Amino acid sequence: MKAVSRPDPNPAPAALVGMGALALALLALPLFGLLQRTPWAALPGLLTGDTVVESLRVSLVVSVSATIACAGLGLPLAFVMARTRLPFPRAIRAFVMLPMVIPPVVGGTALLFALGRRGLVGQWLDSWFGIRLPFTTAGAVVAATFVALPFLVTTVEAALRQAGSDLEEAGATLGAGPWANFVHVSLPTIRPALGAGIALGWARAVGEFGATITFAGNLPGRTRTLPLQTFLALEQDPEAAVAISLMLLVVSFGILVALRSRWTPR
């Protein structure tokens, strides 16, 4: 027997439904604009062109390295923020969130003054170790890490707070010291959130543009990632720009859908 459709006893106000639909249209429309302009027949050729493949390689190297750096640095920070009483917690939280809200160009400029050859730390990196970050692939990794780190830290920290330290207490009574507890209790408990944080951080690193071009420049084969290539192609070869944009969009969309279905509670 088919269920009879019943009126919703607690309906949303019509005005909110209308405005919400408008917001959704604003979010979805650009995707359809892109699809409508996509040269489907030429797509395989455009995506396998030398310049695209080269920037794809740079993008992969930079984004994967940045994601590893994010996990290696962000996980400890998230743990310390969630489990210890830090001085000035609000200031620390603001610092962590800052890259999410400042224009990436500002982030890149700041990185340049901090880690550039004459920068606060950069001058010592150069004179002591001979390390020069600006306009290198390593610099692009630093820029991508800078913008992606908050996504991982906030996701993991929230999960650690939500899990609480109850299980770690249980671990302690069973003989687990702080490190054993971290490895055998905390990490497995927050694994879904860690996966989500890594995926979000990676997606952000792949899409990074402003901080990269400011701090690491736009050198083909070294710092020219897919977003930079897209921007460049827009003037010379709009069809290629559309093709790369579509590829980045599909990847990002795919990550979000995967996160929804696998890592976040429904």
Next chain:
Amino acid sequence: MTDATMRSAALTDATIFFDGSVRRGRWTLKLSAVEIRAGVTAVVGANGAGKTTLGRTVAGLEALDTGRVAIGGRTVDEPATGRFVSAADRDVGVVFQDQRLFAHLRAVDNVAFGLRRRGSNVRVARNRSTELLDLVGLPPTLRTARPSELSGGQRQRVAIARALATEPEVLIADEPLASVDEVARTELRGVLARPGPTYTLVITHDPVDVATMAENVLVLDEGRVVGQGPPGEAAASITSRWAATFLGANVVSGTGRGSVVTTGTGFAVTVAEPAHGGVHLVFPAHAVTLHPDRPDSSARNCWPAVVTRVDIDGERARVGLSGPVDLRADITSGSAHDLRLRPGSAIWASLKATEITVVA
């Protein structure tokens, strides 16, 4: 060293010694030189009395603000000297009220966790854990189940096995039987009371736990000890109204056959719900009424008894009775006066069958 201090030191060496305070938000747990003896001690008291904080402090999950805690003569927490042995380094197993099983581990690996952390290899730890899961009565098919696939009672069995796995010197069980059914309760009482840990602290609200497991009772009220000793003595020394009511519950053991339960002394008690096999009968002290002569009432159970003691506490009198069963009756001090009760008085006691809870 004088004889007295030597004796006190020797006594302290065989106890959990707790002298000091732990501040938790608005209130403070403050115990003065409490010694918890070897064996099973029931820790009772109203909600917020400090039972859980006491357990957590002994386990090393809370730190003292002042004072000293020693387990078997070894100081584990003493703020004045900066000494604090972490929970991981104390030989204490904990059964948490909310179980706290590791969701990512199978039942058997939850139990093996402590052994693994203490250096056992996987195979040895799993074998030992399997034995313990059998001991607590987890069906073999559930050994590889995740906590989320187990019922509340099954999770509690795993939690008890996990706490016992490392063979701790101290076992702290916080309301260990609250989430299991009556049949499992009887079974698990046996597991918790079996020899192994030198000290077992069972935090409980259940008078049957006290009657069947505890060699000693520690009664807490608002962060203070208000009674301590073997169950009967602790009840007599109680000053707190709540604890008196709690410990005033009578627990009588017997063998059920239908609506009659026969005690070890051959006394037959009529009950309202059918009982079979070994059972405990639980009824509050105020359910026992006293009469100067054989009552002509509807109560199914009445018997002659002798008053052993009378404690008057304001409007209330607690009367100790001996007879075919020893129990306590709470009556108003007015009727205690009218009945002219004093130790040695012969009277009649009655108890309605409907006031009795039968516990398997």
